[in-house]
Amino acid sequence: MADTQSKELKVRDKQEVASPAEQTTPGLVFTPAVDIFETEKEITLLADMPGVKADDLTIDLRDNTLTLSADVAPADNTDEQDILVEYETGRYYRQFTLGELVNQENIDAKLNDGVLRLSLPKVEKATPKKIAVKTG
Amino acid sequence: MIYRRLFNVPTWQFRSPFGELERMRQQMDRLFEEARAPYQAAQAGVFPLTNLSEDKENYYVRAELPGVKGDELDIQVTGNNLAISGERKIASEEEGARYHRREREAGTFSRMIGLPGDINRDNVDAKLEDGILTVVVPKAEIAKPKQITVST
Numbered sequence: 001m002a003d004t005q006s007k008e009l010k011v012r013d014k015q016e017v018a019s020p021a022e023q024t025t026p027g028l029v030f031t032p033a034v035d036i037f038e039t040e041k042e043i044t045l046l047a048d049m050p051g052v053k054a055d056d057l058t059i060d061l062r063d064n065t066l067t068l069s070a071d072v073a074p075a076d077n078t079d080e081q082d083i084l085v086e087y088e089t090g091r092y093y094r095q096f097t098l099g100e101l102v103n104q105e106n107i108d109a110k111l112n113d114g115v116l117r118l119s120l121p122k123v124e125k126a127t128p129k130k131i132a133v134k135t136g
Numbered sequence: 137m138i139y140r141r142l143f144n145v146p147t148w149q150f151r152s153p154f155g156e157l158e159r160m161r162q163q164m165d166r167l168f169e170e171a172r173a174p175y176q177a178a179q180a181g182v183f184p185l186t187n188l189s190e191d192k193e194n195y196y197v198r199a200e201l202p203g204v205k206g207d208e209l210d211i212q213v214t215g216n217n218l219a220i221s222g223e224r225k226i227a228s229e230e231e232g233a234r235y236h237r238r239e240r241e242a243g244t245f246s247r248m249i250g251l252p253g254d255i256n257r258d259n260v261d262a263k264l265e266d267g268i269l270t271v272v273v274p275k276a277e278i279a280k281p282k283q284i285t286v287s288t
Contacts, residue, residue, distance in 0.1 A: 007243045007244070008183075008243055008244055008245065008246075009183040009184075009224060009241060009242075009243035009244065009245045010183060010241075011181050011182065011183045011184075011185060012241075013185075033239040033240050033241075034237055034239055034240070035226075035235070035237060035238050035239065035240050036235070036236040036237040037229060037233040037234060037235045037236060038233070038234050038236065039230060039232055039233050039234075040232070044229070044233075046240060048202040048203065048240055048267070049202065049267070050200040050201065050202040050266065050267035050268050051200070051266050051267065051268045052266060052267075053266060079191045080189040080190060080191045080196060081189060081190055081191070082187070082188070082189045083188045083189055083190055083195075083252060084186065084187065084188040085187050085188075086185040086186050086187060087185040087186075087187060087200060111266075112203075113202060113203050113204065113205065113264070113266065113267050114200075114201075114202035114203065114266045114267015114268065115202050115203040115267065
């Protein structure tokens with residue numbers, strides 16, 4: 001990772017959710033950037049969600065569909081006048097289909113500095129059974 | 137010239153089809169520029185993207201920097217410019233992790249933001265909360281609006 005850490009960051013616009021269904025509430029909805037990796041024991045998901053408080057984040061897992069949604073409280077800066085607006089704020093929403101069974105009891109979520117870290121432990125599989133083939 | 141006598145048109149008209157194309161291209165460019173969202177048109181194209189606002193007392197500079205710690209940020213004021221630089225680090229995970237997706241990026245950044253008025257550089261306040269950096273820059277006395285009462 002040493003080579004990637006020294007490079008200069010490029011501007012990336014926040015991705016708006018492209019959903020066929022229209023939202024019932026006004027406001028923008030963005031797709032958070034994520035890293036997903038798996039090890040032998042678990043699947044880990046890291047998501048960039050700046051401005052999200054732990055209470056406003058909803059993580060839902062049912063039928064192998066993981067849904068992340070988060071509300072961002074609008075800043076109480078009604079007295080302020082915008083001079084330059086380069087990014088917009090809004091809710092975050094993203095859905096994933098998990099290919100593997102997840103042990104729902106031990107899901108762990110942490111939110112630090114606007115980054116969510118979600119650990120999804122895999123269900124321990126039954127030990128593979130060897131079938132002996134007899135000859136004769 | 138025999139050329140001109142034959143066709144009886146001034147030579148500049150031969151260039152005009154290309155001129156017309158060029159004019160159309162410029163109009164199309166302008167159309168696309170207008171169709172873009174206003175905030176995109178104003179972007180400086182330097183990370184981090186910044187929102188700047190003001191009230192009577194202060195300028196507010198906000199930027200989204202998820203995963204950046206306060207001690208990894210370097211904020212300096214020079215004249216009426218605010219310089220924000222730092223590095224976003226993403227810790228490498230344990231050996232044997234197989235990545236499905238890798239959309240988050242690590243790297244260094246450096247940005248200079250020019251503030252539109254004079255500032256009081258001694259009382260600049262910066263805080264980083266939930267991945268959002270907010271820098272409050274107080275305006276200099278001279279840049280604050282002064283109420284003028286109209287005498288009757």
